[in-house]
Amino acid sequence: MSAIDLVGVRKQFGETQVVRGVDLAVPSGAFLSLLGPSGCGKTTLLRMLAGLETPSEGEIRIDGAVVNAVPPGARDIAMVFQSYALYPQMTVAQNIAYPLRKRGVPKGERAGRVAAVAEMLQLGPLLERKPRQLSGGQQQRVALGRALVREPRIFLLDEPLSNLDATLRSHMRAELIELHRRIGRTMVYVTHDQLEAMTMSTHIAVIDGGVVQQFGTPQQVYRRPVNRMVAGFIGTPAMAFVEGRVGEGGALTLAGTRVATVDAAPGATPVIGIRAEDVRLAEIGVPARVGLVEPIGHETLVRLHCDAGIVTARLPGDTAVQPGEQVHFTADAGRLHLFDPI
Numbered sequence: 001m002s003a004i005d006l007v008g009v010r011k012q013f014g015e016t017q018v019v020r021g022v023d024l025a026v027p028s029g030a031f032l033s034l035l036g037p038s039g040c041g042k043t044t045l046l047r048m049l050a051g052l053e054t055p056s057e058g059e060i061r062i063d064g065a066v067v068n069a070v071p072p073g074a075r076d077i078a079m080v081f082q083s084y085a086l087y088p089q090m091t092v093a094q095n096i097a098y099p100l101r102k103r104g105v106p107k108g109e110r111a112g113r114v115a116a117v118a119e120m121l122q123l124g125p126l127l128e129r130k131p132r133q134l135s136g137g138q139q140q141r142v143a144l145g146r147a148l149v150r151e152p153r154i155f156l157l158d159e160p161l162s163n164l165d166a167t168l169r170s171h172m173r174a175e176l177i178e179l180h181r182r183i184g185r186t187m188v189y190v191t192h193d194q195l196e197a198m199t200m201s202t203h204i205a206v207i208d209g210g211v212v213q214q215f216g217t218p219q220q221v222y223r224r225p226v227n228r229m230v231a232g233f234i235g236t237p238a239m240a241f242v243e244g245r246v247g248e249g250g251a252l253t254l255a256g257t258r259v260a261t262v263d264a265a266p267g268a269t270p271v272i273g274i275r276a277e278d279v280r281l282a283e284i285g286v287p288a289r290v291g292l293v294e295p296i297g298h299e300t301l302v303r304l305h306c307d308a309g310i311v312t313a314r315l316p317g318d319t320a321v322q323p324g325e326q327v328h329f330t331a332d333a334g335r336l337h338l339f340d341p342i
């Protein structure tokens with residue numbers, strides 16, 4: 001059974017439609033990322049799951065029961081906010097213990113559970129500090145601890161890592177994956193960072209303009225993006241889009257060079273999407289001029305300017321090419337992505 005179902009959910013603030021009809025079934029135990037650009041409606045969706053906003057239309061079900069009218073405190077859900085939302089006058093230990101105190105958990109048990117969470121999140125030495133005496137990363141861990149301590153059925157996390165530096169973010173990503181594996185609870189994770197979504201999730205819902213563009217596993221949205229929005233949003237460097245042309249017999253050409261055979265009428269001009277890792281330099285292929293060359297250690301990213309546009313190639317680190325050089329490239333026909341022209 002799904003842990004959460006959204007059925008035709010809409011939300012508008014005044015005249016502004018923010019969520020425009022979302023249907024989603026979140027499998028029990030999933031780590032679902034709501035992934036999309038800033039302003040696409042992710043936080044609004046999460047707040048509706050938490051009960052902090054009411055849908056303008058549609059139904060939200062938790063374990064099969066409609067919860068539209070159930071207040072946040074009665075949903076057995078914990079939410080971690082982007083802004084941490086810690087109580088400044090309380091110590092770390094008191095902040096983490098707060099949800100238990102509110103529910104009348106006895107003091108002795110509270111102390112034990114706070115200690116267990118503090119241990120898991122390496123907060124032991126900080127328990128007597130106040131939030132203002134903590135770094136951003138430490139505050140984030142306290143906010144996570146406060147959500148974890150209750151052991152709710154469902155965790156909602158709104159960009160919990162966005163205020164952390166790159167090293168800590170990568171560490172916390174690993175921690176969250178491990179945490180999800182260990183406790184096996186359903187997690188809904190909001191992020192605009194496709195790397196976070198790809199690395200942590202069992203499922204991803206790519207959102208744009210208040211609508212789910214694609215729902216699937218990380219591999220599905222990466223390998224089989226259903227449209228240009230999804231294709232361009234997932235993967236770094238971003239997928240290149242260049243104009244193709246279909247000739248007789250379905251011959252698809254890119255800058256005049258045949259790259260694949262497709263099932264399309266002569267004269268069609270599909271957009272060809274190419275991922276950097278699928279591009280290789282070759283003796284025979286699409287002619288291009290080398291633009292920017294970016295060595296990143298074991299690999300080098302190379303911009304290739306051809307008549308149809310710019311394609312980025314992810315090449316071995318020892319590739320010796322110079323800006324301005326004339327080269328040829330190919331891409332695996334089976335790995336090209338075709339989209340309708342704009």
Ligand code: ADP
Nearest residue numbers: 013016018036037038039040041042043044045
């Ligand atoms: P995201 O989390 O994806 O960045 P949000 O859900 O926060 O997006 O916001 C989506 C849109 O809804 C934004 O344009 C935002 O300004 C608008 N919005 C969010 N909350 C409110 C509100 N309470 N009143 C009016 N507009 C809002």
Ligand code: MG
Nearest residue numbers: 042043044158
């Ligand atoms: Mg947001």
